[in-house]
Amino acid sequence: MKLGVCYYPEHWPEAMWAEDAKRMAEIGITQVRIGEFAWSRIEPTPGTFEWGWLDRAIESLHQNGLHIVLGTPTATPPKWLIDAHPDVLAVDAHGRPRHFGSRRHYCFSSLTYRAECARIVEVLARRYGNHPAIVAWQTDNEYGCHDTIISYSTSARAAFRVWLAAKYTKIEALNQAWGNVFWSMEYRSFEEIDPPVETVTEANPAHRQDWARFASDEVAAFDRVQTDILRAHSPGKDVLHNYMGMFTAFDHFKLGEQLDVAAWDSYPLGFLEQAWWPDATKERFLRQGHPDFTAFHHDLYRGVGRGRWQVIEQQPGPVNWAPWNPAPLPGMVRAWTWEALAHGAECVSYFRWRQAPFAQEQMHAGLLRPDSAEAEAAREARQVAAELQAVTGAITIQAPVALLFDYEAIWANQIQPQGRDYRGLELLIHFYSAARRLGLSVDVVHPSADLGGYQLILCPLQIFWPEGLSAKIKASGAACVLGPRAGSKTQDFQIPANLAPGLAQELIPLVVNRVESLRPGHVEQAGPYRVTRWLEHIQTDLVPEAKTASGHGIWYHADKVDYLACWPDAALLDAVLRRRCETLGIAALDLPDGLRLRQRGEFMFALNYEAEAVNLGDHVPEADRFDYVIGGPSLAAAGVAAWRIT
Ligand code: GAL
Numbered sequence: 001m002k003l004g005v006c007y008y009p010e011h012w013p014e015a016m017w018a019e020d021a022k023r024m025a026e027i028g029i030t031q032v033r034i035g036e037f038a039w040s041r042i043e044p045t046p047g048t049f050e051w052g053w054l055d056r057a058i059e060s061l062h063q064n065g066l067h068i069v070l071g072t073p074t075a076t077p078p079k080w081l082i083d084a085h086p087d088v089l090a091v092d093a094h095g096r097p098r099h100f101g102s103r104r105h106y107c108f109s110s111l112t113y114r115a116e117c118a119r120i121v122e123v124l125a126r127r128y129g130n131h132p133a134i135v136a137w138q139t140d141n142e143y144g145c146h147d148t149i150i151s152y153s154t155s156a157r158a159a160f161r162v163w164l165a166a167k168y169t170k171i172e173a174l175n176q177a178w179g180n181v182f183w184s185m186e187y188r189s190f191e192e193i194d195p196p197v198e199t200v201t202e203a204n205p206a207h208r209q210d211w212a213r214f215a216s217d218e219v220a221a222f223d224r225v226q227t228d229i230l231r232a233h234s235p236g237k238d239v240l241h242n243y244m245g246m247f248t249a250f251d252h253f254k255l256g257e258q259l260d261v262a263a264w265d266s267y268p269l270g271f272l273e274q275a276w277w278p279d280a281t282k283e284r285f286l287r288q289g290h291p292d293f294t295a296f297h298h299d300l301y302r303g304v305g306r307g308r309w310q311v312i313e314q315q316p317g318p319v320n321w322a323p324w325n326p327a328p329l330p331g332m333v334r335a336w337t338w339e340a341l342a343h344g345a346e347c348v349s350y351f352r353w354r355q356a357p358f359a360q361e362q363m364h365a366g367l368l369r370p371d372s373a374e375a376e377a378a379r380e381a382r383q384v385a386a387e388l389q390a391v392t393g394a395i396t397i398q399a400p401v402a403l404l405f406d407y408e409a410i411w412a413n414q415i416q417p418q419g420r421d422y423r424g425l426e427l428l429i430h431f432y433s434a435a436r437r438l439g440l441s442v443d444v445v446h447p448s449a450d451l452g453g454y455q456l457i458l459c460p461l462q463i464f465w466p467e468g469l470s471a472k473i474k475a476s477g478a479a480c481v482l483g484p485r486a487g488s489k490t491q492d493f494q495i496p497a498n499l500a501p502g503l504a505q506e507l508i509p510l511v512v513n514r515v516e517s518l519r520p521g522h523v524e525q526a527g528p529y530r531v532t533r534w535l536e537h538i539q540t541d542l543v544p545e546a547k548t549a550s551g552h553g554i555w556y557h558a559d560k561v562d563y564l565a566c567w568p569d570a571a572l573l574d575a576v577l578r579r580r581c582e583t584l585g586i587a588a589l590d591l592p593d594g595l596r597l598r599q600r601g602e603f604m605f606a607l608n609y610e611a612e613a614v615n616l617g618d619h620v621p622e623a624d625r626f627d628y629v630i631g632g633p634s635l636a637a638a639g640v641a642a643w644r645i646t
Helices: 014-027 052-063 079-084 111-128 154-168 171-178 205-233 252-256 268-274 279-284 293-304 332-342 376-391 407-415 424-437 469-476 502-506 570-584
Strands: 002-006 031-034 067-071 134-138 238-243 261-266 309-314 347-350 401-404 442-445 456-459 479-482 511-517 524-526 529-539 553-558 561-564 595-600 603-608 627-630 640-644
Touching: 002 309, 002 376, 014 052, 014 376, 031 052, 031 347, 052 067, 111 205, 154 171, 154 205, 171 205, 205 238, 205 252, 205 407, 238 309, 252 293, 261 293, 268 293, 293 309, 293 332, 293 424, 293 442, 309 332, 332 347, 332 376, 332 595, 332 603, 332 640, 347 376, 376 627, 401 424, 407 424, 424 442, 424 456, 424 570, 456 570, 469 502, 479 570, 529 553, 529 570, 553 570, 561 570
Parallel strands: 002 031, 002 347, 031 067, 067 134, 134 238, 238 261, 261 309, 309 347, 401 442, 401 456, 456 479, 479 561
Antiparallel strands: 511 529, 524 529, 553 561, 595 603, 603 640, 627 640
């Protein structure tokens, strides 16, 4: 477990670098990420490289014992490159090229740009690949940030046609799979197919789903150019990429397969402000962030990184990019840091070292103020650094609960929500919260993952039900909870011949006859449960565990499987999971919204997301007798405790 920081030596006079490095080390920081936007300084004009400054910046960090993650600068192609090769620019839905003057203006499918990236990455990797201070490479920066996965360029269109031809071989197969006989949408060759954009009304959902799959594959192919070069010239060093929160436009599991470490950028307050929660929730957690949102992403990226992950950008104070940007509660930066470590992070790295007084992010806090005095977060980072020895040797172990996460299902749900507020990510986090309220640790995994060893498997949004998944779940011996829409589409985006839940009928004998989505404010009462947004009409011989006043079953159970035929409220999810925990013999707690637990190896961590103190003993049996290594049973606002499990 270690602490890091993101640093931009090119933003500061060289005379400051040595002192900066010394102060980082003095705080307890051991990893520094640099370089990811520095192309215009590394190669100011085509083919002319200025290595001196970067050599000296790396040296000053190295001399202070700091390890370096070197970023490839491909998120920011410089002006000369764009002017020389305008085809590098991404193209928006109206056919307009994006403009130079910020970042991420490139198109993933541009072969010209891939060649330029290969060129700059190769010179960097050759120069620094075996430098003792470089421990890892970061490819690019936040693929997709600012909504940049999709580009309607001519290169993307050409690549899409090639991708489709490889997938379907014959155009007849594509017409069949997409159902193109509908509305005379049939094609005679792959060359006739365009991206699904600017159609009069919605484009064919199967066309859109394949476009989303294609765009996602393009990200991995783009990245692959860099990872191959880095592996050739910098053997033995980790390669990582920094993913984002609340971002699902490409398949992170697929990209993760070609990387060593998953990193992500955690900005709890900005995310809370941007997310779907009601104003009262946003107000309550204004300075803390949502208690499950950040943790969910930690568990997701642990899955994406196959166990190896870090937070490479951690919010240190107010950010600049949300509609409103409050300051964290005193102690919250420390709490976020400990939360990531509790979930298994190898490193938590603050963004950024010193607040920049110029350009786009001048209102974004750092560990230091622009005048180099310490900001609040520096003190909290120092405190964590001093506390780290208390939990050495904590190895993350498999959680009892697996939550299946499938990016393809999220796209399918966006393409055909059927009800405007059926938000996939929200439903996934809703299920996750229910498990966390019971005090359970959760692994977020891809449906192709090995499910052996889990006791409970949650499938909140498994719209495509892969062949073999039912058998794998049965073989695991785990109990399983299926959310609505499970198995409701074939891979071709069609209704399965045996109707929903399609192949999941191997797990539970029921059929979805009809679905209805419900406008905001409409509630179907089902005993103690409130059904909103979505209700399925089920045909089955099973007797429902709960039903609406109008007689529609909303919860069915058979053997080890539960099926929820509605958008469940928190009470229904609690009841289902609690019942399953009882039958499985898993001890379930009843935690208040702001109190969360997480196990890492032999240590259990507690985190208080409330703005008031919480007494652990009120919620966790025997809390007064634990062997605490951090804190104790009384948790202040933003408080952290950790104890050794006996
Ligand atoms: C991230 C990005 C950083 C910086 C930061 C500000 O999305 O990777 O470069 O912009 O946000 O919060």
